[in-house]
Every structure is written in C-alpha cells, then in structure tokens.
Amino acid sequence: MNAQSKMPLLAPYPELGEAPIPVEPYLSQDYYDKEIEKIFRRDWLVVGREEEIAKPGDYKVKRLDFARTSVILIRGKDGKIGAFHNVCRHRGNKVVTETGGEETLGSNKAAVVTCRFHGWVYNAKGELVDVPQQQKFPACFDRAENGLIPIHVDSWAGFIFINLAETPSRTLTEFLGGVVEHFDGYPFDDITHCHTYYAHINCNWKTGMDAFCEGYHVPTIHAGSFPGLTDYWQGDVAFNGEHRSIAFYSNGMNPPTPVGTAANALFGASIALARDEPFPLPKLVNPGRHPNWGFEQTTVFPNFLIHVGAGLWFTHQFWPVAQGKCLWEGKYYLKAPKTNAQYWAQRYAVILQRNAWLEDTATMEDTQEALLSGVLKQMNLQDDEIMLRHQFHIVNGRVNGE
Numbered sequence: 001m002n003a004q005s006k007m008p009l010l011a012p013y014p015e016l017g018e019a020p021i022p023v024e025p026y027l028s029q030d031y032y033d034k035e036i037e038k039i040f041r042r043d044w045l046v047v048g049r050e051e052e053i054a055k056p057g058d059y060k061v062k063r064l065d066f067a068r069t070s071v072i073l074i075r076g077k078d079g080k081i082g083a084f085h086n087v088c089r090h091r092g093n094k095v096v097t098e099t100g101g102e103e104t105l106g107s108n109k110a111a112v113v114t115c116r117f118h119g120w121v122y123n124a125k126g127e128l129v130d131v132p133q134q135q136k137f138p139a140c141f142d143r144a145e146n147g148l149i150p151i152h153v154d155s156w157a158g159f160i161f162i163n164l165a166e167t168p169s170r171t172l173t174e175f176l177g178g179v180v181e182h183f184d185g186y187p188f189d190d191i192t193h194c195h196t197y198y199a200h201i202n203c204n205w206k207t208g209m210d211a212f213c214e215g216y217h218v219p220t221i222h223a224g225s226f227p228g229l230t231d232y233w234q235g236d237v238a239f240n241g242e243h244r245s246i247a248f249y250s251n252g253m254n255p256p257t258p259v260g261t262a263a264n265a266l267f268g269a270s271i272a273l274a275r276d277e278p279f280p281l282p283k284l285v286n287p288g289r290h291p292n293w294g295f296e297q298t299t300v301f302p303n304f305l306i307h308v309g310a311g312l313w314f315t316h317q318f319w320p321v322a323q324g325k326c327l328w329e330g331k332y333y334l335k336a337p338k339t340n341a342q343y344w345a346q347r348y349a350v351i352l353q354r355n356a357w358l359e360d361t362a363t364m365e366d367t368q369e370a371l372l373s374g375v376l377k378q379m380n381l382q383d384d385e386i387m388l389r390h391q392f393h394i395v396n397g398r399v400n401g402e
C-alpha cells in the first residue's frame, strides 16, 4: 500500500518522515529541563499586546513560572516599552505585586513603579530614581548601579516579545523570518476587543499544544459545540523555520442553528459560520480565496498559536510550569460591539468558542495521565496531524542540539 498517497499534506515534506513519534518528550524530566534551557530561555516569547499598555506609564506584569520570574513591561514617556525582571534591587521583593495573577495591568502617570516594601522607585528605563532614607545607606551605595535587571524586548504587529537570554542569538525579525510577510496587512491593531480565559492544566505544555493543532478531533470532541461541523479539511501548509501554518476549511454547520444564523447576521463573529462580507486578508492567508476557508493557524515557536479569520482572531499559549504542568491562555479578539444586538451576537460567538475550548482542554489531563502509565511508547499520527509532527522535529532537534 502506498501510504504517502493518502497523506497529501505530508507528501511535500519527506524530511518529517511517516514514522510514529515517541512519547518520551511528554514525560521525561531531563527532556523538559533541556526544553527550558535550550528553547524557552533562548527564544523570543510573546508576553502581551502593545494596546494593553497603550499610554506612557501603563505597565503589565506577566508571570513566567518556567523561569521562576515575572516580567514588568512598562511604556515610558518616550513611548518606548521597557522589560525588566520584577525583582527589587533592595532585598528582592516583587516591585509590582501580582494582584492580577498571571497578568497584572496598571498605570502610573509619572511612568514609574514603586516597590511597596520600602518604597524604592524605578522609571520606565529601569533606573532607580528614588530611595527613601538614602542617607542611611553606606557611601559605596550607588543608585546608578541598582536599576531593575533588564530583559530584551521587541515588538512585531503589536505583539510584545521578550527574550531571557543575556545576548539573544537572533533579532526578533530574524527569529520570525517568513512569519512577518505571511501576516503582512492583517489588521491585528484594529480588532482589539479581547476575551481572555486561563487554566492551569496538569499536562506537559506540548500535550496542550497538540490538542489545538489538528482538525481530526473536531467531529468527535466538538460534537457538543459544533454538532453539524463534520465536514472539514486542512490545507495551505507553510513552514517558516521553526514556525508553522495550516488552514482549516469547512462547509459550515449543517444544518445551521437558528440562533447561530441570527448571531452571524448581526455580527459574524463565529468561526463556525460562513461570512458574506468581504474582509481584506494578507495575500499568503487563504491564498486561493476559497469561500469555505474558516481560519488559519500559525504557531509562533515555541508556544504561541495565532488563529486569524475574517473579522476575528484568537490565540492560545501554553506556558510550561513544570514537566507535567502548564498554563493555558486563550484570547479571543473581536471588534467592539456598537449596538445591543451586536453585543448579544458577540456574546453568543464568544461563549460558543469558550465551550469548544473547554472541550479541547478537557482531553489534556486524560492524555497526560494515560501517557504516565508508561505503556504507550509512541504516537501514530495521520496527515491532518502534520503540525504535531513538525513540532516534534523542531523541538527534538533543539533539545538534542547545542
């Protein structure tokens, strides 16, 4: 039997092979430690959107459990964003208390942050600008040497990236490579009304990524939220270095629900419903302008999934917390509704999507727990799971490389 003839997505990429992939990367502490050291502490990671800290003095604190740190992102009076470890240079307290949990947003007109323990004050360049009772410190104490510890930061398309390496081996533009052109012109900045969900999940971060990277599970796992969405197909595979893209097509809900049809007419905010209105897409997204195109998913290596549709976009991010623990963040972006009817339609779309995400996340702990039995040594992947195969090859290459 010619197996490859049934695998049109994989056929152009013989380097990915057809063999099953090993389970060990999902279970091994040593493998996890290497992922943190060789990937997460070296690569550019998405930690926010520029509009979250739009004005001078706005700041955001993002926890990074895999690195046992949290990062302060603060916009200065010059409009530039600085990134710093949230560690006070006095006695190490968190400068900004993480009242928001995973993400804390705040604002200070003077564009400074103040440690609540003894009141040391830092500006948006990380400089230590005030120390209460400084005369009681020894003469050798120098404010200039005690600014916040900086982290490399840069932005693309409104996404704020940080890099924890002392000296990143690549600039953000070099790291993103073809991803920049791929999304050229997509109006991320214009569709900013965000709905956010978080969950701590007892699974390896890749178990989480995998569950969102293929359409094979849609007819079964999503039979509850999208009962009529059985006819789907995938295409437009594109690999840009470590990053990967794939598009999802469908014939929509069959039959469409009356409520869904009404919501779509009012706002068109669901990926499960067809849209009539034209929407400008980058030329590399849905390049054939196929009418049944639903959305495209791009994984910005290592842990960030961007899904773009016509008029909406959403992201998933899986942060390693420990070998068998991760944090999932799901964010759904729409244009702000202008009328009550639009508000209702948008709530319908968001809740439908939330339910689908609950269906997705519900598999993850079961998968991890079953893998922990140790009886399964490898996973058999079909054509629609090509993104998982690519992820394995890239991660494995990095873990086993220098």
Ligand code: FES
Residues within 6 Å of the ligand: 088, 089, 090, 091, 092, 093, 115, 116, 117, 118, 119, 120
């Ligand atoms: S620990 Fe921050 S001012 Fe003392």
Ligand SMILES: [Fe+2]
Residues within 6 Å of the ligand: 211, 212, 217, 218, 221, 222, 356, 360
């Ligand atoms: Fe799903």
